[in-house]
Amino acid sequence: MRTMDDVMKIGHLSLTASTQLRKPAQSEQSSAGAASFKEVLGRNVIKFSQHAEQRIAQRGITLKPEALAKIGNAIDQAAAKGAKDSLVVYRDIAMIVNVPSRTVVTAMDGNAMQGNVFTQIDSAVIVS
Numbered sequence: 092m093r094t095m096d097d098v099m100k101i102g103h104l105s106l107t108a109s110t111q112l113r114k115p116a117q118s119e120q121s122s123a124g125a126a127s128f129k130e131v132l133g134r135n136v137i138k139f140s141q142h143a144e145q146r147i148a149q150r151g152i153t154l155k156p157e158a159l160a161k162i163g164n165a166i167d168q169a170a171a172k173g174a175k176d177s178l179v180v181y182r183d184i185a186m187i188v189n190v191p192s193r194t195v196v197t198a199m200d201g202n203a204m205q206g207n208v209f210t211q212i213d214s215a216v217i218v219s
Contacts, residue, residue: 137163138194143186150200152184162186165216166193174214181218185209 137159139147147154154162162181169177169190176196179186183201187209188194199207209215 136193137166138192140194140196143195143198146198150198150203152198152200154184158182161218162188163193165218166190169214169216172214176212176214178209178212178215179218180215187212190214 146152158181162179165179165181166177166188169179169188174190177188177190179188183204184198185204186198187196189196
């Protein structure tokens, strides 16, 4: 039986289990002091726009906690390079992500990607 602690709600999506938050680097800890839980959570959460939630539901896309952690790392990499809007490709899922807000704007599976041209992005991250 699952408890509420085992389920994460993102808009209309429910994710089971919990993702492990990355530990801030030593330089982040020393320069900012002890970060509050809210600050740490805000740096690591991936948000989904209503449009992205609809597309994920329509296309039957499933994101497990491990996938969310890898996507979060990809967003961190894009942010480190100064990206604003990035195409993140994880396996057969493509997502357009607004990097500063860590928000997935839209998502599509392999079938929907065929023949599409991705515009208004400044970077792409391929997640393995």
